[in-house]
Amino acid sequence: MIGSDIPALIPITFLAFAVLIPLLGLWKRHLSYYWAVLGATIATGFSALGFYNYISGSETIRYFFGGWEPPVGIEFVYDGLSGFIVLVINTIALFVLIHSRLIGKREFPGKVTGYYSVAMLLMLGFNGMVLTGDLFNLYVFLEISSLASYALIGIGEKRAPYAAFRYLIIGTVGGSLYLLGVGFLYTVTGTLNIIDMAAMLPEVIGNSAIITALALMVAGIGIKAALFPLHGWLPDSYSYASSTSSALIAPIGTKVAAYVLLRVVLYLFGVDIIDSAIPITDIIGILAGIGILYGSVMAIAQSDLKRMLAYSSVSQIGYIIMGISLANPFGFIGAVLHVLNHALMKACLFLVSGNLRLKEGHTDITKFDDSYRKKYPWTMVAFTTAALSMVGLPPLAGFFSKWYLALGTIENSNWLLLSVILISSLLNAVYFFRILEKVYLRDPESTDEKTGIISSLTTNEVKPSMLWTTSIIAFGILAVGLLNAFIVSAIVTMFPAGL
Amino acid sequence: MVDFVLGHYAYWFTIILLAIGLYGMLIKDNLVKKTIGLSIFQTGVILFFVSIASKWGATVPVKSDEFPVTEVANYMNPLPHTLMLTAIVVGVATLGVAFALLITIYNRYETLNEQELLEKIQ
Numbered sequence: 108m109i110g111s112d113i114p115a116l117i118p119i120t121f122l123a124f125a126v127l128i129p130l131l132g133l134w135k136r137h138l139s140y141y142w143a144v145l146g147a148t149i150a151t152g153f154s155a156l157g158f159y160n161y162i163s164g165s166e167t168i169r170y171f172f173g174g175w176e177p178p179v180g181i182e183f184v185y186d187g188l189s190g191f192i193v194l195v196i197n198t199i200a201l202f203v204l205i206h207s208r209l210i211g212k213r214e215f216p217g218k219v220t221g222y223y224s225v226a227m228l229l230m231l232g233f234n235g236m237v238l239t240g241d242l243f244n245l246y247v248f249l250e251i252s253s254l255a256s257y258a259l260i261g262i263g264e265k266r267a268p269y270a271a272f273r274y275l276i277i278g279t280v281g282g283s284l285y286l287l288g289v290g291f292l293y294t295v296t297g298t299l300n301i302i303d304m305a306a307m308l309p310e311v312i313g314n315s316a317i318i319t320a321l322a323l324m325v326a327g328i329g330i331k332a333a334l335f336p337l338h339g340w341l342p343d344s345y346s347y348a349s350s351t352s353s354a355l356i357a358p359i360g361t362k363v364a365a366y367v368l369l370r371v372v373l374y375l376f377g378v379d380i381i382d383s384a385i386p387i388t389d390i391i392g393i394l395a396g397i398g399i400l401y402g403s404v405m406a407i408a409q410s411d412l413k414r415m416l417a418y419s420s421v422s423q424i425g426y427i428i429m430g431i432s433l434a435n436p437f438g439f440i441g442a443v444l445h446v447l448n449h450a451l452m453k454a455c456l457f458l459v460s461g462n463l464r465l466k467e468g469h470t471d472i473t474k475f476d477d478s479y480r481k482k483y484p485w486t487m488v489a490f491t492t493a494a495l496s497m498v499g500l501p502p503l504a505g506f507f508s509k510w511y512l513a514l515g516t517i518e519n520s521n522w523l524l525l526s527v528i529l530i531s532s533l534l535n536a537v538y539f540f541r542i543l544e545k546v547y548l549r550d551p552e553s554t555d556e557k558t559g560i561i562s563s564l565t566t567n568e569v570k571p572s573m574l575w576t577t578s579i580i581a582f583g584i585l586a587v588g589l590l591n592a593f594i595v596s597a598i599v600t601m602f603p604a605g606l
Numbered sequence: 607m608v609d610f611v612l613g614h615y616a617y618w619f620t621i622i623l624l625a626i627g628l629y630g631m632l633i634k635d636n637l638v639k640k641t642i643g644l645s646i647f648q649t650g651v652i653l654f655f656v657s658i659a660s661k662w663g664a665t666v667p668v669k670s671d672e673f674p675v676t677e678v679a680n681y682m683n684p685l686p687h688t689l690m691l692t693a694i695v696v697g698v699a700t701l702g703v704a705f706a707l708l709i710t711i712y713n714r715y716e717t718l719n720e721q722e723l724l725e726k727i728q
Contacts (some may be wrong), residue, residue, distance in 0.1 A: 293658070
């Protein structure tokens with residue numbers, strides 16, 4: 108009964124709460140947090156139900172808005188892949204929102220009502236981008252999520268508005284390039300529906316407008332996904348935004364853009380057309396490889412934890428795009444699995460940095476020492492789990508996506524990208540063990556005498572709402588790693604045609 | 607060659623607008639001028655969509671007794687125009703957010719010149 112309406116219910120839940128929160132905020136402002144958590148819980152429930160239906164054998168749901176059938180009307184497509192991504196992003200958003208209560212009181216006091224309303228709009232945009240089956244509709248949702256993320260990034264430190272303004276300029280150019288690409292495709296095919304257009308494109312193979320459209324769309328989405336030379340907006344935006352904004356946008360935003368790239372490259376155009384005129388998969392593969400190495404090297408050079416994580420994001424998004432560029436089954440599994448893994452790992456790491464920022468007031472790596480382990484034992488356990496997973500230690504989630512990506516590069520005999528994966532794992536180890544070494548081995552006395560030993564020995568752990576969310580996500584990294592065979596067997600059913 | 611230029615003249619305007627917009631965003635120091643460049647860039651895309659919908663000798667897409675509906679060549683394509691209504695709204699919202707951010711930047715640094723701003727941030 109409710110099953111067939113799930114594609115529409117998920118975004119509408121967020122839209123309803125985006126409107127309700129400011130109205131209810133007039134009545135009691137401090138309840139905004141609880142309404143936002145409630146909204147995210149309902150949407151996560153719908154996503155989980157939908158994905159459970161998919162696993163237990165239900166068909167792809169195509170929801171036609173207003174009863175107009177495509178290609179005339181707009182449809183939402185809930186297939187395995189979109190259902191999986193929606194479940195991942197809504198679960199992460201739920202945990203980040205639960206975590207945000209005390210951060211909200213400290214980092215944006217008096218703005219909570221507006222903040223949570225915009226956060227709901229952000230999730231509306233992301234869910235819409237994932238679920239929609241219409242290219243222009245995708246642009247609208249892209250802009251909704253982008254506008255919400257400019258606003259969320261703008262609420263932060265003193266430099267945050269300038270970082271947000273730069274992101275706005277670059278991001279809007281990206282959105283406009285995507286729209287221009289859609290225009291080219293529309294002139295050739297006369298439709299905007301993805302499934303309808305995918306059926307028509309093989310007939311017009313070799314048309315120069317198609318190639319232009321592909322180039323424009325890949326460039327536009329590449330800006331949103333922070334693909335290597337187009338990543339300039341990302342480090343500033345993530346490091347100056349408030350902890351909740353970075354924890355919300357970093358694990359979800361670039362992943363959704365990478366998902367759109369996956370849809371466009373492998374589902375809309377398909378493996379036959381993408382390389383017919385210009386070797387677009389080779390180009391984005393090389394860019395992703397450079398991005399992986401560049402992001403890792405820049406991460407090593409940073410002294411602030413949040414900024415290091417931002418550069419690490421540039422590097423990690425490279426893995427997902429590399430998986431797409433391989434255009435073979437192993438690459439596809441690796442890319443989709445890495446969306447899940449990286450969302451969990453980045454959420455966990457940004458939540459840890461939020462915990463530290465709340466308690467210590469800074470995230471300067473050079474000031475980290477042994478006392479942090481004693482003051483925040485469980486936060487540091489979560490950090491260590493996520494860091495080891497980023498490096499790729501086997502029972503943890505991060506290992507498996509890298510494993511499938513490595514298999515994909517071997518299948519394509521692409522030894523250059525294989526060596527990039529191996530080298531970047533070493534670089535990841537360098538920048539995370541640098542912190543772990545300080546936290547577990549560095550003697551606090553030698554650095555600062557003001558932090559007395561007596562106070563440093565007592566645990567001073569964060570409040571349960573923050574501690575539990577961080578710990579559960581850290582446990583999720585381990586669980587996803589152990590259940591990886593089951594998840595991969597689900598991903599195998601999502602392959603696009605022709606792969 | 608002349609036919610190529612004249613035959614696509616609507617698209618040349620689009621290209622010129624996109625180039626002006628990019629120039630504004632890249633070269634101008636003033637953040638408001640960058641925003642204006644952004645707006646011109648978006649307008650270029652909107653005019654592209656408007657121009658792909660037009661046909662020689664076609665009329666407005668309102669059903670009349672003069673032309674039967676089945677002859678689509680008699681009517682302009684209404685879909686790109688309606689799409690652009692949405693895109694214009696998106697553009698307006700983007701400008702709104704951009705100006706809100708600019709007001710915050712001006713209140714904090716008392717300048718909108720990018721060079722001065724970068725000096726003050728350092």
